[in-house]
Amino acid sequence: MPLDTAFSYRVPDGMEPAVGGRVLVPFRQQRMSGIVVDLHDRQPAVQTKNVVGVLDPAPVLDAQLMRLGKWISDYYLAPLGEVFRTMLPLSAEFKRTITYRITEHGQLALHLGGMSGSSARARRTPEDQLTEFRVLDYLANRVSGREQSLRSATRVSRAVLAGMVRKKWIVREDVSDAQDAARIVKIAVLVGANPPEEASTGDAPTPAEDVGRSASKKLNANQQILVETLAATGGRLAVETLQTLDVPRSTLSTLVKRGLIAIVEEPAEFHVSRVKARPSPFDFEFNAAQKQALQRIVEAVTARKFAGMLLHGVTGSGKTAVYLAGMRAVLEAGRSAILLVPEIGLTPAVAADLHQVFGEEVAILHSALSNQERAEQWHRIKRGDARMVVGTRSAVFAPVADLALIIVDEEQDSSYKQEETPRYHARDVAVMRAKMANAVVVLGSATPSLESYYNATKNKYALVELPDRVEQRPLPEVELIDMKQEFQETGQEQVISRKLAEEIRERLGRKEQVMILLNRRGYSPVALCRACGSRMECRNCAVAMTHHKKSSRMVCHYCGFEAPVPKKCGECGSEYVYFLGTGSEKLEELLHGMFPTARIGRLDRDTVRGKEDFERVLGALDAGELDLLVGTQMIAKGHDVHGVTLVGVVGADIALGLPDFRAAERTFQLLTQVAGRAGRGQTPGKVVLQTYFPDHYAVQYAANHDFAGFYEKELRFRSWMHYPPYSALANVLIRSDKLDEALEWSGTLGKWFEKTRHEGVRVLGPAAAPIVRLKRDYRYHFVLKSPSREKLNTVLRAMLTYAVGQKIPRTQVIVDVDALFLM
Ligand SMILES: [Zn+2]
Numbered sequence: 085m086p087l088d089t090a091f092s093y094r095v096p097d098g099m100e101p102a103v104g105g106r107v108l109v110p111f112r113q114q115r116m117s118g119i120v121v122d123l124h125d126r127q128p129a130v131q132t133k134n135v136v137g138v139l140d141p142a143p144v145l146d147a148q149l150m151r152l153g154k155w156i157s158d159y160y161l162a163p164l165g166e167v168f169r170t171m172l173p174l175s176a177e178f179k180r181t182i183t184y185r186i187t188e189h190g191q192l193a194l195h196l197g198g199m200s201g202s203s204a205r206a207r208r209t210p211e212d213q214l215t216e217f218r219v220l221d222y223l224a225n226r227v228s229g230r231e232q233s234l235r236s237a238t239r240v241s242r243a244v245l246a247g248m249v250r251k252k253w254i255v256r257e258d259v260s261d262a263q264d265a266a267r268i269v270k271i272a273v274l275v276g277a278n279p280p281e282e283a284s285t286g287d288a289p290t291p292a293e294d295v296g297r298s299a300s301k302k303l304n305a306n307q308q309i310l311v312e313t314l315a316a317t318g319g320r321l322a323v324e325t326l327q328t329l330d331v332p333r334s335t336l337s338t339l340v341k342r343g344l345i346a347i348v349e350e351p352a353e354f355h356v357s358r359v360k361a362r363p364s365p366f367d368f369e370f371n372a373a374q375k376q377a378l379q380r381i382v383e384a385v386t387a388r389k390f391a392g393m394l395l396h397g398v399t400g401s402g403k404t405a406v407y408l409a410g411m412r413a414v415l416e417a418g419r420s421a422i423l424l425v426p427e428i429g430l431t432p433a434v435a436a437d438l439h440q441v442f443g444e445e446v447a448i449l450h451s452a453l454s455n456q457e458r459a460e461q462w463h464r465i466k467r468g469d470a471r472m473v474v475g476t477r478s479a480v481f482a483p484v485a486d487l488a489l490i491i492v493d494e495e496q497d498s499s500y501k502q503e504e505t506p507r508y509h510a511r512d513v514a515v516m517r518a519k520m521a522n523a524v525v526v527l528g529s530a531t532p533s534l535e536s537y538y539n540a541t542k543n544k545y546a547l548v549e550l551p552d553r554v555e556q557r558p559l560p561e562v563e564l565i566d567m568k569q570e571f572q573e574t575g576q577e578q579v580i581s582r583k584l585a586e587e588i589r590e591r592l593g594r595k596e597q598v599m600i601l602l603n604r605r606g607y608s609p610v611a612l613c614r615a616c617g618s619r620m621e622c623r624n625c626a627v628a629m630t631h632h633k634k635s636s637r638m639v640c641h642y643c644g645f646e647a648p649v650p651k652k653c654g655e656c657g658s659e660y661v662y663f664l665g666t667g668s669e670k671l672e673e674l675l676h677g678m679f680p681t682a683r684i685g686r687l688d689r690d691t692v693r694g695k696e697d698f699e700r701v702l703g704a705l706d707a708g709e710l711d712l713l714v715g716t717q718m719i720a721k722g723h724d725v726h727g728v729t730l731v732g733v734v735g736a737d738i739a740l741g742l743p744d745f746r747a748a749e750r751t752f753q754l755l756t757q758v759a760g761r762a763g764r765g766q767t768p769g770k771v772v773l774q775t776y777f778p779d780h781y782a783v784q785y786a787a788n789h790d791f792a793g794f795y796e797k798e799l800r801f802r803s804w805m806h807y808p809p810y811s812a813l814a815n816v817l818i819r820s821d822k823l824d825e826a827l828e829w830s831g832t833l834g835k836w837f838e839k840t841r842h843e844g845v846r847v848l849g850p851a852a853a854p855i856v857r858l859k860r861d862y863r864y865h866f867v868l869k870s871p872s873r874e875k876l877n878t879v880l881r882a883m884l885t886y887a888v889g890q891k892i893p894r895t896q897v898i899v900d901v902d903a904l905f906l907m
């Protein structure tokens with residue numbers, strides 16, 4: 085719930101909540117869990133309600149993380165409760181995967197007509213029999229079926245399923261039980277288990293009374309059994325044990341929903357002996373620059389004072405080895421370290437490497453973990469079993485003790501920015517956390533963000549450089565192809581220039597490998613009517629639908645909406661619908677046509693569903709099973725394939741046309757990163773960069789591997805335009821699915837900004853957002869800039885207060901401090 089304030093509750097006698105621990109409290113007819121931020125004796129001005137139950141006897145957020153949470157709430161203007169929820173991966177609901185499998189018995193019943201009533205006791209209606217048949221038929225075609233899908237496909241009731249299990253036609257399997265029960269137990273806590281207070285005089289019933297009342301009035305027989313069992317065992321019992329009672333599982337969840345029972349997760353007693361793997365000796369063969377970088381990290385860590393470092397290393401310079409060696413030094417000193425990696429960087433192979441280096445001391449947190457797995461890792465870290473933490477964005481909140489080092493790999497990567505409330509940037513949170521912990525923060529990158537590089541030049545961070553590739557490998561030569569000239573010379577629009585085609589042919593002939601980047605997925609990005617000129621747009625967004633040929637669909641890449649491929653124009657009915665432009669799917673097809681014998685793979689969000697797919701394709705490339713790999717920016721990110729000697733870039737400058745002040749920076753970074761994939765083995769690499777903007781400085785500097793040159797030019801531009809890092813910037817987005825509302829609200833706020841005139845803060849807008857309609861919402865925005873972050877946040881806070889007063893819902897005014905995208 086988006087609330088900006090903390091609330092006071094009375095702690096009944098006998099209850100001992102802890103600051104940083106969770107409690108259950110009454111809130112607007114419901115019971116909600118909250119984090120205790122303070123315990124005090126001051127008499128509050130308003131009448132308080134009682135805390136209903138204590139969920140954690142000890143803090144789940146220590147003092148440092150509490151402080152960090154408050155800082156985030158303040159800096160990003162995010163409700164503190166939402167911040168805490170983001171920081172804690174302990175979801176209170178319990179989720180498990182129940183699956184069903186058909187047995188041989190069931191197969192027989194299905195095929196030999198065992199369907200007719202064989203048991204005299206169970207008198208089944210013909211309807212039940214039909215349902216049973218549907219269930220068996222459904223399961224017969226599968227290894228197993230999830231309960232949820234099974235039930236929605238066959239509309240079978242739990243009772244009929246239970247009957248079928250008893251007849252041994254099907255087997256019920258509890259997946260989460262099998263895997264995780266040993267590590268985490270879920271405890272059901274009877275809320276209001278404290279002794280009921282006698283006859284209260286006030287209007288508001290005490291919680292205990294409340295429970296008692298609803299218990300006597302509304303509990304059905306099954307619910308009564310659960311509540312009584314819990315009460316009889318002191319109010320706490322493992323969920324697993326409760327489930328052995330002869331009560332449907334839904335009863336427990338109903339009671340949880342009604343707030344009578346809460347589920348908490350606790351580490352199980354360790355009965356599984358876990359042999360500690362010895363950290364395998366990992367040979368880091370360091371060059372001089374790497375040795376120096378490592379030494380500086382270790383010295384800073386030993387000093388036990390805050391220090392920030394920007395590790396700027398060219399692609400292939402061996403940054404990862406430095407990270408791991410730094411972390412190992414921390415581990416040997418008995419302290420903790422966190423390594424943050426971008427979303428795409430955490431593949432199973434990387435995880436395997438980490439296990440090899442750190443053994444059981446490492447916890448790996450990534451987005452593919454289930455809630456249960458995440459909670460399990462969280463508890464391992466909290467207990468101190470894992471002191472090395474590697475993970476994506478939210479791993480910055482890992483509850484390690486004695487934090488010595490935080491490393492942010494590819495610190496410029498946009499996946500560190502959370503694009504929902506709280507809209508924090510994990511890199512900046514990492515810096516703040518290191519400050520609070522007197523720890524060292526290392527930001528690593530081949531293409532540092534302007535902000536970080538600027539901070540380094542202002543001596544906020546020490547600049548540590550790895551200027552050379554390992555083993556003195558040269559950076560690839562880059563050749564620019566002017567596609568406007570190519571068009572003039574060939575008389576037609578080309579996707580692959582003559583030069584690039586020739587270079588590819590040459591590499592294929594030598595059995596070397598090629599990567600081609602086209603940062604746009606799908607077959608064709610635009611469907612256009614030649615008769616009336618209208619383009620096919622998404623129903624929910626003001627963006628063109630992309631044609632996907634293989635799936636034969638039109639897809640919106642912003643909201644996922646799909647539609648059939650149009651045969652006629654939706655506007656005028658003309659049959660002249662043309663598909664324009666090239667996406668990665670079409671590029672792959674083109675290359676197949678040009679090089680029929682080449683083995684071609686493709687890497688984009690259509691071919692990669694999970695991290696395994698990503699790794700499988702890269703693995704195939706590494707093993708020499710592919711000659712050519714086509715892909716979106718996915719192929720540009722930090723992996724190391726030695727056989728690639730040519731990188732072709734096709735339309736990587738699309739972004740230069742976008743109305744976003746970071747477009748040049750992003751293009752420079754993408755081009756540098758993808759060029760860095762070439763020549764990482766023995767043979768030197770080459771890059772052929774096709775562009776319509778050959779003179780653009782982002783393209784020019786990337787081609788010359790000149791980071792410093794780009795940085796200087798871009799900084800000058802940012803300074804003129806008062807953009808970050810010279811100003812703090814916030815994007816304020818007003819959205820509504822009703823156009824009138826969106827316009828009215830942005831008008832109201834626009835007038836307020838005008839009237840209040842805050843000195844030192846520039847307000848641009850209201851203006852239609854570049855994507856004026858997205859996921860059915862109409863969007864208008866303001867961009868606020870100020871050299872003083874304090875002033876900026878003061879204005880934003882006042883604006884939010886005003887918006888609440890004007891009855892503009894808090895969820896429809898999005899404040900994005902340090903916004904990465906203004907689209
Ligand atoms: Zn038309």
Ligand SMILES: [Zn+2]
Pocket residue numbers: 622623624625640641642643644645859
């Ligand atoms: Zn859409």
